[in-house]
Amino acid sequence: MRLGREYKMNRRNKYEVDFRKYDYGEERINLVRSLPKEYLEKAKDIGVNIEEGDGAYFQIDHNIIYRKEVDRLKKEGVIIMSIKEALEKLKWVEGYYWKALRPEDEASVVAEKYRRNGYFIYIPPGVKLKRPIQTCLLISRQRLAQPVHNIIIVGDGAEATLITGCTALVEEALHIGVSEFYVGKDAKMTFIMIHNWSSKTHVRPRTGVIVEDGGIFVNYYINMRPGITLQMMPKVILHGGARAYLTSIIRSGGDALVDIGGRIVFVGNGSRGEIVTRSIIADRANVIMRGILEAKENVNAIGHLECRGLLLSDKAKATAIPQLESKSMLANLTHEAAIGRISDEELNYLMAKGFTEEEAVSIIVRGFLETGLELLPENVRLGVKIILDAISKGL
Amino acid sequence: MINITLLEINDLWVKIPDQKEYLLRNIDLRINDGEVHVLMGPNGSGKSTLLKTIMGIPPYEVVRGSIKFMGKDITKLKPYERAKMGIGLAFQSPPRIYVKANYIVELMTRKFRTQRIPYSRFGIQHLIERNLYEGFSGGEIKRMELYITLIQRPKLALLDEPDSGVDVDSLSIIAEGIKELIENRSAVLLVTHLGYILKFIGLEVVNRLHVMIDGTIVYSGNAEKALEIILSEGYDAFREGI
Numbered sequence: 093m094r095l096g097r098e099y100k101m102n103r104r105n106k107y108e109v110d111f112r113k114y115d116y117g118e119e120r121i122n123l124v125r126s127l128p129k130e131y132l133e134k135a136k137d138i139g140v141n142i143e144e145g146d147g148a149y150f151q152i153d154h155n156i157i158y159r160k161e162v163d164r165l166k167k168e169g170v171i172i173m174s175i176k177e178a179l180e181k182l183k184w185v186e187g188y189y190w191k192a193l194r195p196e197d198e199a200s201v202v203a204e205k206y207r208r209n210g211y212f213i214y215i216p217p218g219v220k221l222k223r224p225i226q227t228c229l230l231i232s233r234q235r236l237a238q239p240v241h242n243i244i245i246v247g248d249g250a251e252a253t254l255i256t257g258c259t260a261l262v263e264e265a266l267h268i269g270v271s272e273f274y275v276g277k278d279a280k281m282t283f284i285m286i287h288n289w290s291s292k293t294h295v296r297p298r299t300g301v302i303v304e305d306g307g308i309f310v311n312y313y314i315n316m317r318p319g320i321t322l323q324m325m326p327k328v329i330l331h332g333g334a335r336a337y338l339t340s341i342i343r344s345g346g347d348a349l350v351d352i353g354g355r356i357v358f359v360g361n362g363s364r365g366e367i368v369t370r371s372i373i374a375d376r377a378n379v380i381m382r383g384i385l386e387a388k389e390n391v392n393a394i395g396h397l398e399c400r401g402l403l404l405s406d407k408a409k410a411t412a413i414p415q416l417e418s419k420s421m422l423a424n425l426t427h428e429a430a431i432g433r434i435s436d437e438e439l440n441y442l443m444a445k446g447f448t449e450e451e452a453v454s455i456i457v458r459g460f461l462e463t464g465l466e467l468l469p470e471n472v473r474l475g476v477k478i479i480l481d482a483i484s485k486g487l
Numbered sequence: 488m489i490n491i492t493l494l495e496i497n498d499l500w501v502k503i504p505d506q507k508e509y510l511l512r513n514i515d516l517r518i519n520d521g522e523v524h525v526l527m528g529p530n531g532s533g534k535s536t537l538l539k540t541i542m543g544i545p546p547y548e549v550v551r552g553s554i555k556f557m558g559k560d561i562t563k564l565k566p567y568e569r570a571k572m573g574i575g576l577a578f579q580s581p582p583r584i585y586v587k588a589n590y591i592v593e594l595m596t597r598k599f600r601t602q603r604i605p606y607s608r609f610g611i612q613h614l615i616e617r618n619l620y621e622g623f624s625g626g627e628i629k630r631m632e633l634y635i636t637l638i639q640r641p642k643l644a645l646l647d648e649p650d651s652g653v654d655v656d657s658l659s660i661i662a663e664g665i666k667e668l669i670e671n672r673s674a675v676l677l678v679t680h681l682g683y684i685l686k687f688i689g690l691e692v693v694n695r696l697h698v699m700i701d702g703t704i705v706y707s708g709n710a711e712k713a714l715e716i717i718l719s720e721g722y723d724a725f726r727e728g729i
């Protein structure tokens with residue numbers, strides 16, 4: 093892809109992070125037979141259990157060190173490899189490259205210019221995975237930029253769950269993750285992404301999703317620590333009868349600036365979509381919760397948007413910007429937004445029931461974060477609950 | 488059996504900080520182990536304030552006097568410390584908590600190391616997956632709140648109008664719950680507005696009835712006699728002194 097003109101036209105760089113000051117290194121593939129215990133533990137902390145999935149992908153910095161598909165799935169044609177390998181070996185993959193989104197801002201342009209691996213996952217039509225595919229992207233070097241490009245294709249009638257955990261072991265880093273999802277007719281993709289960033293990390297996920305007729309896309313995003321700036325706005329296009337549920341759970345604190353949201357475009361009749369954002373905002377953090385529901389001409393669709401923020405400090409700030417755009421008299425789009433704090437009445441009640449103030453806050457926060465779990469396959473719910481417990485206790 | 492003093496309140500004066508007026512004045516109250524006391528009085532007389540003060544809930548400030556529980560001065564203790572010592576308060580109107588009811592029940596069962604009481608006995612099985620008190624009816628709130636209080640297995644249960652705004656079916660469930668507390672040797676301080684619940688529990692279990700007017704206890708004594716006066720003449724009789 094040529095970048096010159098597009099790059100100049102789209103220099104938009106929200107929050108003015110200087111992407112040039114980071115180390116972009118080189119793309120490498122050095123596979124190991126088994127992962128060191130230390131890395132397995134780090135992955136577990138962010139909900140990724142490499143040893144228990146139907147497949148796995150592990151990338152440290154720019155280096156792929158581990159990937160696997162279980163034999164049974166290999167026979168069925170499931171592919172897990174680096175995007176570089178996929179583009180080289182499988183000509184048809186190019187037809188999916190930058191098709192669910194365009195490189196329209198500086199972060200995605202940089203991701204394309206310096207691309208350093210990322211995963212390619214292909215689930216053939218009709219194949220239903222029982223266990224999730226587990227992937228982990230880890231940053232281990234100070235001031236490293238990790239620009240990755242992921243493509244996930246779920247064939248017609250196929251079903252899969254993908255868990256991706258991203259974390260930095262160093263204080264300062266830049267993570268740009270471009271992800272393209274193609275969910276086939278009557279297929280189902282459940283994508284669970286868990287982030288845990290260190291205090292000076294800038295994070296720019298760029299996600300595009302296309303869901304064909306009757307397909308389902310469930311996106312469950314948990315941010316345990318947002319880094320210093322986090323900005324993302326995944327875009328989902330829904331064709332006839334397709335459904336999408338985007339849930340984002342954000343725990344922010346320190347001086348973090350978080351600008352998060354989602355956009356669902358209803359293109360086909362009978363499509364339905366929901367965006368739910370729950371954010372707890374501590375210290376001096378500033379969180380903007382956005383959401384856009386957009387119904388195209390004459391589309392019969394139902395969409396709902398919900399943004400809720402819970403302020404835990406009087407220096408924290410929350411903004412909710414729900415947006416509904418409709419060109420269709422047949423569409424029914426709704427939204428609700430609320431920002432509040434924990435009331436003394438709730439705290440006093442729980443303290444009278446034997447809980448310390450700290451425990452009471454954690455109970456209320458835990459309840460606030462409990463949303464969308466029923467959308468996840470049963471075999472991953474416990475893992476997600478453990479992460480939510482960890483967030484509520486670490487306040 | 489020797490009666491051990493569980494709760495001892497001496498010359499208690501209570502107000503809200505920065506306000507002049509006293510909400511409670513010169514309160515003396517002694518409740519022995521396993522005793523059942525009933526507290527009645529007109530609206531705004533200070534009944535709920537007394538219960539909340541015993542529990543240690545802000546903003547009530549003890550200006551004078553003391554509250555002792557099992558011989559220990561608890562006047563300055565936090566509510567959760569009092570709860571751990573064995574005081575349980577069933578709120579008159581508990582706040583909505585955006586947490587699933589069964590999660591709170593599970594945490595409390597663990598905290599107080601008690602046996603799980605079947606939900607069906609309190610008719611709350613259909614509520615347990617919902618956020619606590621969100622969209623509950625009057626009777627449902629009272630049944631759930633009493634259930635939660637029972638989990639604590641309190642030595643002293645403070646029950647704030649468990650019978651107000653409930654239907655007859657709920658009333659009999661609540662009465663059964665209170666009887667269970669009594670059978671388990673919990674002392675009870677029961678606030679009731681009209682005393683209707685006493686018909687279900689039975690007056691014979693009540694050791695003493697107190698009448699509170701304008702923040703002070705004006706009568707302490709035989710329940711049957713006092714109840715008769717309240718129901719026939721109202722509280723005015725107590726204002727004038729009996």
